[in-house]
Amino acid sequence: MRRRVKDLLARFILFLSASVSVFVSAAIVYILISESLSFFEVVSLWDFLTDTQWTPLFTDAHYGILPLLSATLIVSGIALLVAVPAGTVLAVYLSEYAPPKLREGLKPVLELLGGVPTVIYGYFALLFVTPMLQTFMPGLNGFNMLAPGLVMGVMILPYVVSVSEDAMRAVPDTLREGAYALGFSRFHTAIRVVIPGALSGITAAYILGMSRAVGETMVVAIAAGQNPNFTLDPTEGAATMTAYIVQVSLGDLPHGSIGYQTIFAVGLTLFLITLLFNIAGFWLRRRFREVY
Numbered sequence: 030m031r032r033r034v035k036d037l038l039a040r041f042i043l044f045l046s047a048s049v050s051v052f053v054s055a056a057i058v059y060i061l062i063s064e065s066l067s068f069f070e071v072v073s074l075w076d077f078l079t080d081t082q083w084t085p086l087f088t089d090a091h092y093g094i095l096p097l098l099s100a101t102l103i104v105s106g107i108a109l110l111v112a113v114p115a116g117t118v119l120a121v122y123l124s125e126y127a128p129p130k131l132r133e134g135l136k137p138v139l140e141l142l143g144g145v146p147t148v149i150y151g152y153f154a155l156l157f158v159t160p161m162l163q164t165f166m167p168g169l170n171g172f173n174m175l176a177p178g179l180v181m182g183v184m185i186l187p188y189v190v191s192v193s194e195d196a197m198r199a200v201p202d203t204l205r206e207g208a209y210a211l212g213f214s215r216f217h218t219a220i221r222v223v224i225p226g227a228l229s230g231i232t233a234a235y236i237l238g239m240s241r242a243v244g245e246t247m248v249v250a251i252a253a254g255q256n257p258n259f260t261l262d263p264t265e266g267a268a269t270m271t272a273y274i275v276q277v278s279l280g281d282l283p284h285g286s287i288g289y290q291t292i293f294a295v296g297l298t299l300f301l302i303t304l305l306f307n308i309a310g311f312w313l314r315r316r317f318r319e320v321y
Contacts, residue, residue, distance in 0.1 A: 057300075058300075060293070061293055061296055061297040061300060062297065064290055064292075064293035064294075065290070065293045065294045065296075065297045067285075067290055068287065068290035068291065068293065068294045069294070071287055071290075072092045072287070072294075076091075076092060076093065077092055077093065077094055077294065078093075078094065078095075079093065079095070080092060080093025080094075080095065081093050081095050081096065081259045082096070082257075082259070083095075083096045083097055083257035083259075083268075083273075084257070085287065085288050085291045086277075086282075086288050090287075092291065092294075093259075094270075094294075094295065094298055095259055096257040096258055096259040096267065096268070097257055097268060097269060097270045097273055097295060098270065098298070099259060099260070099261065099267070100174060100249075100253065100257075100258070100260075100267035100268060100269045100270075101243060101269040101270050101271070101299075101302075102243075103174050103178070103261065103263055103267075104174050104177055104178045104181065104242070104249055104253060104263075104269060105178075105181075105239060105242040105243050106178070107174065107175060107178025107179060107181075107182065107263060108178050108179075108181035108182040108184075108185060108238075108242040109182070109235070109238065109239055109242065110178075110182065111178075111179055111181075111182025111183065111186075112182045112183075112185045112186050112188075112189045112238050112242075113189065113235055113238070115182070115186060115189075116186050116189030116190045116193060116234070116238070117189070117193060117224075117231070119139070119186075119190045119194075120189070120190050120193035120194040120197055120231075120234075121197065121219050121223070121224070123135065123136060123190070123194045124194050124197035124198050124219075124223065125197070125215060125218070125219045125223060126215070136190075136191070136194070139186065139187050139190050139191070140187045140191060141187075142183065142184065142186060142187045143184075143187040143188065145184075146247075147184070147245065147246070147247040147248055148247045148251070150180050150181070150183075150184050150247070150248045151177070151180075151247045151248040151249075151250065151251030151252050152251060152252075153180060154176045154177045154179070154180040154248055154251070154252035155171075155172075155176070155251050155252040158176040158179060158180055158252075159171060159173065159176040159252065162175060162176055166264065168264070169264050170254075170264060170265055170266050171266075172252065172253060172254030172256075172266030173252075173253065173254075173263065173264050173265060173266050174249075174253050174263040174264075174265065174266070174267055175263040175264055176252050177248045177249050177251075177252040177253045178263065180248055180252070181242050181245055181248055181249075182242075184241075184245070184248065185238040185241045185242055188234065188237050188238050188241055189234045189235065189237075189238045190234075191234075192230060192231075192233060192234035192237060193227070193230065193231045193234040195230065196227035196229070196230020196231055196233070196234070197219075197223050197224070197227045197230075197231075199227065199230065200222070200223050200226040200227050204222050204223075204226060205218055205222060205223065207222075208221070208222045229313065229314040229315075229316075230314075232310060232313040232314060233310055233313075233314055235310075236306050236307065236309065236310030236313070237310075239306055240303050240306050240307065243299065243302055243303060243306070244271060244299065244303060245271065246271040246272065246274075246275055247275075249268075249269045249271060249272045250269075250271070250272040250275045250276070253266055253267060253268070253269060253272060254266030254267060254268060254272075255268050255272060255273075255276050256268055257273065270295050270296075270298065270299045271299065273291075273295055274292055274295055274296060277289075277291065277292050278292060
């Protein structure tokens with residue numbers, strides 16, 4: 030009887046712990062949707078999605094999300110252009126080439142990059158990377174999307190490397206041995222056997238890195254600027270969605286005003302983008318997953 034009571038108590042505690050995360054997620058979605066519905070009662074969804082100006086706090090107010098959305102995607106795209114190739118190469122090296130002692134020492138060092146506060150990355154992009162880029166690009170603005178994009182690529186590198194390397198290490202050694210028996214070199218084994226076998230996990234690493242880059246706040250708030258600017262030029266400054274949320278949250282907007290509700294409209298857009306990335310990652314994992 031005592032063992033049965035302990036078992037039921039343990040099940041109840043575990044169920045309660047799991048329910049907390051579900052409740053918090055549902056509460057976040059409810060707040061975003063309820064506040065955003067109040068916003069869209071004043072602003073049409075068409076104007077929100079198509080207007081190229083974002084000036085919700087000005088007298089001549091415009092509520093087009095495109096300037097914030099374009100800046101977010103450009104900075105995240107630059108980060109992925111850095112993290113995906115570099116992370117994949119490092120993951121292949123750690124999985125297929127590095128000696129065990131070197132792997133055990135190098136991987137924790139890479140993962141330490143994920144523990145650096147993002148404020149430090151932001152000032153590193155503003156005070157070091159931007160002046161360095163200006164020596165090669167004299168016309169580069171002090172606030173631009175290129176520098177924070179490059180720094181964010183380094184920042185999300187541990188996520189890409191760690192998850193990709195774990196997926197590659199999970200590929201059975203029998204596949205490698207079979208490739209070696211057919212005369213494959215170590216490089217061709219990694220490219221033609223290991224990477225295709227770990228493609229679902231590698232894809233998950235890319236999606237995780239992209240979600241992390243889209244939701245990053247302090248790096249872009251410090252180094253990319255606070256001006257909503259609809260441009261595709263990464264050398265110019267522009268405000269991302271997260272930077273705008275930080276900027277407005279620190280202001281003195283009255284609760285329930287249209288300017289205050291823009292925070293939730295932008296947050297809901299960011300939530301939907303991240304959700305789409307996660308759904309795409311889930312589909313790709315199921316589509317390319319290899320079961321051994």
